[in-house]
Every structure is written in structure tokens, then in C-alpha cells.
Amino acid sequence: xxxxxxxxxxxxxxxxxxxxxxxxxxxxxxxxxxxxxxxxxxxxxxxxxxxxxxxxxxxxxxxxxxxxxxxxxxxxxxxxxxxxxxxxxxxxxxxxxxxxxxxxxxxxxxxxxxxxxxxxxxxxxxxxxxxxxxxxxxxxxxxxxxxxxxxxxxxxxxxxxxxxxxxxxxxxxxxxxxxxxxxxxxxxxxxxxxxxxxxxxxxxxxxxxxxxxxxxxxxxxxxxxxxxxxxxxxxxxxxxxxxxxxxxxxxxxxxxxxxxxxxxxxxxxxxxxxxxxxxxxxxxxxxxxxxxxxxxxxxxxxxxxxxxxxxxxxxxxxxxxxxxxxxxxxxxx
Numbered sequence: 001x002x003x004x005x006x007x008x009x010x011x012x013x014x015x016x017x018x019x020x021x022x023x024x025x026x027x028x029x030x031x032x033x034x035x036x037x038x039x040x041x042x043x044x045x046x047x048x049x050x051x052x053x054x055x056x057x058x059x060x061x062x063x064x065x066x067x068x069x070x071x072x073x074x075x076x077x078x079x080x081x082x083x084x085x086x087x088x089x090x091x092x093x094x095x096x097x098x099x100x101x102x103x104x105x106x107x108x109x110x111x112x113x114x115x116x117x118x119x120x121x122x123x124x125x126x127x128x129x130x131x132x133x134x135x136x137x138x139x140x141x142x143x144x145x146x147x148x149x150x151x152x153x154x155x156x157x158x159x160x161x162x163x164x165x166x167x168x169x170x171x172x173x174x175x176x177x178x179x180x181x182x183x184x185x186x187x188x189x190x191x192x193x194x195x196x197x198x199x200x201x202x203x204x205x206x207x208x209x210x211x212x213x214x215x216x217x218x219x220x221x222x223x224x225x226x227x228x229x230x231x232x233x234x235x236x237x238x239x240x241x242x243x244x245x246x247x248x249x250x251x252x253x254x255x256x257x258x259x260x261x262x263x264x265x266x267x268x269x270x271x272x273x274x275x276x277x278x279x280x281x282x283x284x285x286x287x288x289x290x291x292x293x294x295x296x297x298x299x300x301x302x303x304x305x306x307x308x309x310x311x312x313x314x315x316x317x318x319x320x321x322x323x324x325x326x327x328x329x330x331x332x333x
Contacts, residue, residue, distance in 0.1 A: 025079060025099065025100075025101035025140055025142075026052055026099060026142050026175075027039070027052060027053075028052075028069075028071065028079055028081065028099065028101075029049060029050070029051075029052045029053070029069070029081060029099075030049050030052070030067045030068070030069045030081030030082065030083045030097060030099065030328070031047075031049035031050070031067055031069060031081075031313065031328050031330070032069060032298060032313035032314060032315040032326040032327055032328030033047075033049070033285075033287065033298065033300055033313040033315070033328065034047075034049060034050060034053075035289070035296060035298070035315040035317070035326055036275075036287040036288070036289055036296050036297055036298025036299075036313070036314075036315035036316070037261055037275030037276070037277060037287055037288075037289040037296075037298075038261070038263075038273040038274050038275045038289025038290045038291040038296055039053070039263070039273055039275075039289070039291055040244060040261040040262055040263035040273035040274055040275040040289065040291070041053060041057065041244070041246070041261055041263070041275065042054045042057070042194075042216045042217070042218055042242045042243065042244035042263050043057075043196055043214040043215060043216025043244040043245055043246035043261065043263070044057055044214070044216075044246050044259075044261065045057055045059060045060055045167070045169055045196055045198055045214050045216070045246070046059070046060040046061055048061050048065050048067075048083070048085035048093070048095060049065075049067045049083065049330070051083070051085075051095055051097065051144070051146045051171075051173060052097075052099075052144075052173075053194075053218060053220075053242055053263075054171065054192070054194030054195075054196070054216055054217075054218035054220075054242065055146045055147070055148055055171030055172050055173040055192050055193070055194045055218070056148055056169040056170055056171040056194035056195050056196050056216065056218065057148075057169075057171070057194070057196075057216070058085050058093045058095050058146055058148045058171060059091070059093050059148035059149065059150040059169035059170075059171060060093070060150050060167070060169065061085060061087055061093055062087065063087075063309075063332040063333060064084070064085070064086045064087070064332065064333050065083075065084070065085045065330060065331065065332050066082075066083070066084050066330070066331040066333075067081070067082065067083040067084075067085075067097075067328065067329070067330050068081070068082050068328065068329050068330075069081040069082075069326065069327075069328040069329075070327070071324075071326050073324065076103065077101055077102065077103045078101070078102045078104075079099070079100070079101050079102075080098075080099070080100050081097070081098070081099045081100075082097065082098050082099075083095060083096065083097035083098070084096050084097070085146070091149055091150040091151070091152075092147070092148070092149050092150075093146075093147070093148045093149075093150075093171075094146070094147055095144075095145070095146035095147075096143075096144070096145060096146075097143075097144045097146065098141070098142070098143055098144075099141065099142045099144075100139070100140065100141040100142075101138075101139070101140045101141075102137060102138070102139050103137060103138040103139075104135075104137045106135055106136050106137060106138060136181070136182045136183075137180075137181075138179075138180070138181045139178075139179070139180045139181075140177075140178070140179045140180075141177070141178045141179075142175055142176070142177050142178075143175070143176040144173050144174065144175050144176075145173070145174045146171060146172070146173050146174075147171060147172055148169055148170065148171030148172075149169065149170055149171070150167060150168075150169045151167070151168040151169065151170065152165055152166070152167050152168075153165065153166050153168065154166075155199075157204075161203070161204065162203075164199065164200065164203035164204075165199070166197060166198065166199040167196075167197075167198040167199070168195065168196070168197055168198075169195065169196050169198070170193075170194070170195045171193075171194050171195070172191065172192060172193055172194075173190075173191065173192035173194075173220075174189070174190075174191060175189060175190040175191070175192070175225070176188075176189055177189070177190060177225065177227065179227065184229055184230055184231045185229070185230055186227040186228055186229040186230070186233075186235065187227070187228060188225055188226050188227035188228060188235075188237075189225070190220075190221050190222075190225030190237065191221075191222045191223070191225075192218060192219065192220040192221070192222060193218065193219045193222050194216070194217065194218030194219070194220075195216070195217060195218070196214050196215060196216040196217070197214070197215045198212060198213070198214040198215075199212070199213065200212055200213075201213050201247075209250075210249070211247060211248050211249035211250050211257070212247070212248045213245065213246070213247050213248075214245070214246040214247075214248075215244075215245055216242075216243065216244045216245070216246065217241070217242070217243045217244075218240075218241075218242045219239060219240070219241055220239065220240040220241075220242060221237045221238065221239045221240060222239060223239065224236050224237060224238055224239055225237040238267070240265055240266060240267055241265070241266040242263065242264070242265050242266075243263070243264050244261060244262060244263035244264070244273075245261070245262050245263075246259065246260070246261050247259070247260045247261075254280075255280070255281045256278060256279055256280045256281060257278075257279050258276070258277070258278050258279075259275075259276070259277040259279070260274075260275070260276050260277075261273075261274065261275035261276070261277075262274055262275075263275075271291075271292060271293075273289070273290065273291045274289060274290040274291075275287070275288070275289045275290075276288045276289070279300075282302060283301070283302050284299075284300070284301055284302070285299065285300035285301075286299060287299070287300065287315075294317055294318060294319060295317070295318065296315060296316065296317040297315070297316055297317075298313060298314050298315035298316060298326075299313070299314050300312070300313045300314075308331060308332070308333050309331070309332040309333070310329065310330070310331055310332075311329070311330040311332075312327070312328075312329055313326075313327070313328040313329070313330070314326070314327055314328075315328075
């Protein structure tokens with residue numbers, strides 16, 4: 001039987017969200033909450049599960065956090081994400097995370113075009129029909145070390161304004177990437193650099209009830225990430241420049257708050273991501289998001305498991321390949 005192989009794979013990177021590159025599984029992250037907000041969380045400072053969009057977001061956390069997420073993508077692929085984030089010193093945060101995507105049972109189809117004899121080609125097709133195809137898998141993994149520092153400054157704008165504090169978190173991610181498909185594999189390392197500017201709107205506008213705003217920006221795959229295949233092929237993952245705004249507005253009369261998010265990515269200049277979240281008394285959340293012309297949504301519930309704070313998140317999106325459901329869990333201790 002001819003051993004030349006043609007691989008026919010539905011583009012899993014497209015199923016996983018961003019779609020242009022085989023490593024786009026990294027953008028899935030490790031949080032169902034972020035998914036329900038359209039992934040527009042590059043400026044969501046203090047949300048350590050947003051490290052995959054900007055390492056600066058892990059800064060400012062008070063407690064240790066453990067995240068977990070498992071996703072079955074339309075019955076085609078399985079994704080798993082785990083992460084641990086720890087405040088280690090004053091204003092410093094450290095994190096370790098793992099993300100993996102598995103596509104199993106991909107049929108291995110021989111290239112019958114090299115068989116010029118029609119009878120031989122017919123016999124090969126019959127044999128394949130009776131015996132079935134051999135299969136292989138596509139496995140893509142990323143191990144990430146994250147580090148961030150929260151910097152605080154006092155600004156004196158002069159004129160009619162008083163001095164007020166601003167926060168400038170800065171963070172880095174270091175990635176170790178591995179891809180394996182059939183009998184070939186690749187390794188590579190990548191670097192992300194993110195920052196933000198956070199301040200109270202009430203310090204610059206004459207309304208004391210206004211909340212906090214964050215302007216976030218991150219350069220992911222800084223200078224490009226190179227993958228080296230054992231087939232001697234080299235692959236370049238281009239740099240992403242992601243920018244966003246987060247506004248967190250308390251509503252004291254209702255004992256709740258509303259968070260709104262907007263985000264852009266230089267790789268997709270015609271697409272804007274949006275997110276909106278209502279949090280009731282820090283116990284219950286309702287979320288909506290918009291990404292890739294798809295409306296997303298979800299719920300969150302804060303619980304207490306033997307004095308260990310626990311948050312359960314659920315997200316839903318209506319994709320043309322089928323409905324996508326995600327359940328995530330967050331431990332704080």
C-alpha cells in the first residue's frame with residue numbers, strides 16, 4: 001500500500017476561537033468566565049486567569065488561586081487548562097499554568113493518486129473500506145511561567161485637580177510550546193509583555209460615584225515565537241498586540257457592580273470583542289460577550305467549601321459547528 005499520506009483535518013484552530021494559527025488553542029485560556037465575556041479581558045487587572053491575554057492581569061491578587069477548565073470542542077477536540085497563581089511578595093505575583101489540546105482518531109489516508117493502474121487503485125480502495133483507516137493524533141501543549149509586579153504612583157496634574165494614585169502593573173509570560181502530529185513534533189519558546197494603567201474615574205471627573213478604569217496593552221509572542229520541527233521545518237508565530245479597556249462600576253444601592261470590557265487585536269483589525277458582567281453582592285454573576293460575530297454568555301456563583309472560597313463558572317456560545325458549553329472552577333485560599 002502506498003505510504004504517502006494526505007492528512008485531512010478540520011481546522012481545529014478555527015474551532016478553538018481565533019483560527020489563524022495552529023497554536024491558537026493558547027487563547028482559550030483557563031477560565032469559563034473569560035469565555036462568557038467574549039475574551040475581552042486584557043485590561044481586567046486582578047483576574048489572574050487572563051494571563052494568556054496579558055501577564056499584567058495577574059497582579060494585584062490577594063489570595064492564592066487555582067483555576068481549572070475542561071472543554072470538549074464540538075466533539076472534535078478536547079482542551080484542558082490548569083493554573084496556579086500566588087502573591088509571593090508585596091506587589092509581586094507568580095504563576096504556573098498548563099494548557100493542552102488533543103485531537104484524536106484522525107484518519108490516515110494514503111495518497112492513491114500515485115497508482116496509475118485503475119484496477120490497483122480500486123483494489124486499494126476496497127481494502128481500505130474493509131480494513132478501515134489507521135489513525136493518529138494531534139497534541140499541542142503550552143507550559144507558562146508568569147510574573148507580574150504592581151507599581152503605584154502619585155500623580156499631581158495641577159490646576160483644578162488634586163493628587164491621586166494610579167497603578168501600573170507590568171508582567172511577563174515565558175512559554176514552552178510543544179506540538180506533535182503523527183510522527184513529527186516541534187518545540188519552541190515564547191515571551192509576552194503586558195502592562196496597564198489603572199485609576200479611579202472620580203479623580204479626574206466631578207462625579208464621586210464613578211468607578212475604576214483600566215487601560216491594558218500586551219505584546220504577545222514578542223518578536224515572534226519560533227517553532228522548530230524535527231522535520232527541519234521552521235514555523236513562526238507572529239506577534240499579537242492586544243489592547244483593551246475595563247470599567248468597573250459599583251452600584252451601592254443595589255449592593256452590586258457592573259463591569260464592562262472592550263478589546264482589539266492587531267491580527268483581527270475588523271473585529272472588536274465586548275464583555276459585560278453584573279455581579280450581585282459578590283455571590284452571583286450574569287455575563288454577556290461578543291466575539292467573532294458570536295454572542296456568548298454565562299453565569300458565575302461564589303460558594304464556600306469548608307472555609308475555602310470557591311467559584312463555579314459556566315459559559316455558552318452558539319457556534320455554527322454546534323453549541324459550546326464550558327464549566328470552570330476557581331479555588332482561592
